[in-house]
Amino acid sequence: MKHNSYNNFFVNFSNKTKFDIIHTLRDKSLSAGDIAKELDEEQSKISHNLQKLTKCHILDVEQQGKQRIYCLNKETIIPILELAEKHVKKYCVKRCDI
Amino acid sequence: MKHNSYNNFFVNFSNKTKFDIIHTLRDKSLSAGDIAKELDEEQSKISHNLQKLTKCHILDVEQQGKQRIYCLNKETIIPILELAEKHVKKYCVKRCDI
DNA sequence: CATTCATATGAAACACAATTCATATAATAA
């Protein structure tokens, strides 16, 4: 497998903004604007991040009027999140992030 | 969950060097030096990366004489790799990485 | 078809992670 697409996939889990977006969409679908509101972040910041998450199909989009509704690709993403959480809880309880 | 340790966990999958190390250790354990040799990379580069991978227990280490043998924490890491591969193969066949 | 609302986009600025290089430490053997 080419490491690019692979690495790029994981990059999408490795900063706070994307983390917040993914977790916001874990139990509901939202428009770009509503995600920005809910996270109290600037519109274009959220938009840029949504583009990347969507490009590698971590998120799916659907146009609805003038809004764009984003939802999590639950099929593969939720299982990955769960495994990662399990690992982090078990091994990274205190300060693995230094 | 705190996003730090979480993000930090994923950061460790998102660059080529770490990708190469992880995949080299997928089927065998190696000393730091042998990893560097096998990947034809500079010693300290590999060492720095090994530190980070070990800190969040993606790798385990064991001292053996004056060598340090690194091995992959297969329990949680292999399943995550497999899910990621599945996703990438299915959704990122062409140029998700732009 | 002009206006408004929602979202996307490009480029510059910024932040942070990765690498490099020189050096230190740690374990062993002579």
Next chain:
DNA sequence: TTATTATATGAATTGTGTTTCATATGAATG
């Protein structure tokens, strides 16, 4: 107890992803 091999570490540099800001596009509505 010095020399040698293996690995780690710190600081400066480099590289790359992220955010910001200004602006553009796109869909709907009067």
